[in-house]
Amino acid sequence: MSSAPFNVHPSPSDNIAEPEADAGIEQTRRTLLLGALATTACLGCSPPARAGEDPPGSDERPQKGDVLVFSEGDQEGKLISAADVKAGGPPLHAWPKDPNTSVVRSASRLNEILIIKLDPADLDEKTRARAVDGIIAYSAICSHAGCPVTAWVKSDVGDKEVFKCMCHNSEFDPRAGAQVVFGPAPRRLAALPLALADGSLTVAGNFMGKVGGTQPG
């Protein structure tokens, strides 16, 4: 039981009158009745794009030749060069950008990328093959429940720093293809091969592996 002082004053017999508030109805619903559309059972299978908001290509996955731009912070939108990626982390967060149309592919959160520079000697063979001078990239979306992977912290189960999803504490080792080292995530983060063009980082191919969370069944 509490040992802290805790003073309770007895309640008076009458209370202050409570205000009442009118409830406004915001007409934002989209109700679909069975019979109007036979596809009702599959609503949510493929959510509609946000019409009129996003330029064409902005929700497409990263593609070969895309450049990378900061997705957050003071330099948001600025091109990421190899020099921007400091050795040892923490990871930068990036969006892919189509160099031909200048469209940043930020309309889908599944496109966010983690970029980190590690000692190439610490990378396993497959990871090193996708890296540029120790710089490697992965999807920033956790394979467990689709949360963003935001932290670069010492692992709960080892002495190395790892990517960590703070939603449900899954940890991924970027040195070994972002394999799961702790937590409920069922599989590694999708990897994104990189190349270098005129000092800027570019995408060398499609995501390797499934991006996003798992749904059973």
Next chain:
Amino acid sequence: MTRKQWLLSGFVAFTCLASSAAVSGPIENYSPVTAQRLENPEPNNWMLYRRTYDGQGYSPLDQINTSNVKNLTPVWTFATGVVEGHQAPPIVNNGAMFVTTPMGQVIALNAKTGDEYWRYKRQLPDDLFQLHPTNRGVGLWEDKLYLATTDDHVVALDAKTGKVLWDTKVQDYRKGQYLTLMPLIVDGKVIVGGSGGEFGVRGYIVAYDAKDGKELWRTYTIPGEGEPGHDTWQGDDWKNGGGSAWMTGNYDKETKTIYWGVGNAAPWPGETHPGDNLYTASVLALDPETGKIKAYHQYHQNDSWDWDEVEAPMLIDLQRNGRTIKSLVHPGRDAIFWVLERTPTKINYVAGWPFVFTDVWKGIDETGKPIVDPAHKPVIGKRVEFCPSLWGGKDWPSAAYSQRTGLVYVPANENFCGGFTGEKVPLKPGELWLGTKPEDIGLKVKPGADHFGELQAWDPATGKKVWQHNFPKSQLFGSVTATAGDLVFVGGTNDRNFRAFHAKTGELLWEQKTNSGIVGMPVSYEIDGTQYIAIQSGWGVDAQRIQDALATNNIGIEANVPQGGVVWVFALKK
């Protein structure tokens, strides 16, 4: 019909099957659910979140009692095939059982045999960000079921077949809006409250017509311009003030009033949203016909600790100081056991006391406002520690009330403190907006602690604790159910056990290790003269977050608790 039309209709039928596949269904002789049945439910059924509108979590069945509970044995199990937190009570209507799982599945089972009738699988969007991958059950009305989903839809299903009848988008999941609760059904209205307090939403409670999904009313928990309570906010803070309403409300059928709990203010540090911040951390009394707010009580002002007060208060008639009080009883996340009085126009403060250690409150004033100790209130730019932790004295798992003992049974947690450094962070719709770095959030075990979880039994009329059972190496993170057999059932521990306690003494009478940890709600029902106890075992979400935090405290507790949902049903060995 042209060949093209025929092919199209065939394709549509196929895609619908992908969402809802009958196994052995349909359910024959389904009993339609009426207002009368919900207001006076048969003892053999469990058709509402807490069985009855008063939220007491009490079953009048007494075949299983303190003398014979030692003979309780599993009679059937059913694997859901899903991981993460299985928090839903198995809902039972005259032999038909409906369980929901994380990721938006509904499974219809024969409550006697465990045979599957049908299964609905929600096809969730690929880009969904599930902070809380869970679901707390389906509401029942007539021959339909109502599911609230993490991609922020309310879906009506045919109870007999699982087929989708209507599907209504509530708000935009891409902006951090989602649903995890069991809808409250009142007089043909499907009422839900939104989640998203960690995404800077403006909370709301909304009602839909059970027939067609048409929106009937929507009440925001954060008053807008010109509404009473708006002056408890500054500037535009109200637009993203939190106040999510992510747990099922209770209902006073006599006065036709809904009582609904409201969550934390956003972001967490109160400094970022000066004022009392109505109606965060409050209970609202609502008219189910219009959604109009009749009355409110704010448990604590200017919330800064992520202390949602979303579990709706239990409606209990209390004998106190020689008179009957129509009370609202709420063991709060803010560590205070609240006793309030409900009247047709007001909610009065009656009493409050700490049920676990807290250094945040110095006391409660005569109006019912807790008096804060500024040393333990998070601020910007400095780390502040406070007790209890972010998960509070009791989180969302429900307490129960026994009509036989007159006691309230609380799944409490003691010896946990928390802390974080507040920071100003710009809001990005759809992204976490905590007002601190997620990796900065701590859970500290108090030095010398010999236990964490506590199952407490309180007399709400006198404020006296009657008994307490301690869990030395585990949190307690599961809902409690009481029965007329003078039993209290609860899971909630990291050792995967499901337990029964003597309601009067707290003696542990029975336990059964299950496949996973239990964060779900026990229910009781009866078929053909046999009383059953049912529970979903399936660990995850915040119970696991606490487990991970415990594991980092170097106190010999491992992080791993196996996951995977299984429905367990028990009866007395014959």
